[in-house]
Amino acid sequence: MIGNEEGINNSPETSNEGRVHPLEEMPSFEEHMKEDFESPNDDTDESWIYDWDEGDGGFRAEEVSDEELLARDIDSGRRKRENIRQERAQELFESELKSTITNVEDLELLADVGEEGLSSETVKYGDKDVKVIHVAGYPLRFLKSSINASIVADNPEIWTKNASEYSSFSHRKGDTIIFDPDKGDVSNTICTTYVDTDRNPAAIQSGATGLVYIFTDIRPDSVTEAKATDAYSSPDSGFDRPKILAGDYVISPEEIAERGKTFNEVVLRRYDETGKPLLPTAIMTYDAIEPNERILKNAAYFDIPIIHIDKKAY
DSSP, X not given: OBOOSEEOOOOTTSOTXXXXXXXXXXXXXXXXXXXXXXXXXXXXXXXXXXXXXXXXXXXXXXXXXXXXXXXXXXXXXXXXXXXXXXXXXXXXXXXXXXXXSOOHHHHHHHHHTTOTTEEEXXXXXXXXXXXXXXXXXXXXXXXXXXXXXXXXXXXXXXXXXXXXXXXGGTOXXXXXXXXXXGGTOOOSEEEEEEEETTTOGGGGTTTOOSEEEEEOOOOTTOEEEEESSOOOOOTTGGGSOOOOEETXXXXXXXXXXXXXXXXXXXXXXXXXXXXXXXXXXXXXXXXXXXXXXXXXXXXXXXXXXXXXEOGGGO
C-alpha cells in the first residue's frame, strides 16, 4: 500500500475506471513503496490512496476509504507507541541486568586475594596462561550459552569476525538469513540462560554440555527477549525488535531466576549496529565438565578465565 502526494498521469493507456496499468509501464514495487499518489482527476483536490494488487498483466489500484485510512493511521500509531514502550522496557531490563550481573574482572581479583568461596590457579596452554577461578558457594549471576556446533567450538575465531564477513548476512531466502552452523555460519542470535546461584543453582548444569560461554557484557540494545520459560528464539531473533514488555509489566532478572529454576531464556543480539560481535567474558565448567583441550583453546584465544563451579556448594 502506498500514500498519495505525487500525481498519476491520466494518459490514454490509463483508464480512470479501475485504474489498470500494464505491468511493463508500471514502476517497480520498490518504487511504489517510496512514491505517493494523488487523484488522477485534475478538477479535484481530493486526496486518494491506493492498494496495489498484481492482476492479469498489470497492477490494479483500488481506492481506500477514509475509514480504512483512519484505521490504518490508528494502527500505525499504536505500533509506533508499542515499539517505544518495548524499547523503554528493554532499557530498564538491561540496566537492571547490568547492575546485577557478576563482573568477571572483579571476580578474578577477589579469587586472587582468597575471598571466601573463591580461589584461583593458572593453567598453561601452549605459550599462554589461562586463569581458572574455582567457585564454591560464592554468589554468581551470569548468562550462559552452550556452544553445540563443533565447527564453532573448534574455531573460536568465527566469533571475532564482523558480521559483514559472513555470507549468511549477505544472502537471504525471503526474509530469512541463510544459516548453517555446520558450515561455520553464525546467526545474529545468542540464546542464553540466566543463572543466579542464590535463586536457581540448578540452571548451572541445565543444558550445559561441552563448551559453555559466559556473557556478562550487557551492551545497549542487546537483549531482545527475556522470559522465565522458553522464548522459542530462532537464528533470526537477534534482528527482531525488543519484546521485553508483557502488557505493562517488565520482568526482572530476579524473577526470571525464581521462576526459571532449571531453564529460562534471555535472547541477545550477537552483533551491534556496526557488525561488532558480542564476545564471551568467561567459560563455565562445573563438577561434570572439567577443563579440556577445547575449553582451554577457547579461553586462551579470547584471553578470558575459566570459571569452575562446585555445584554441590549451592
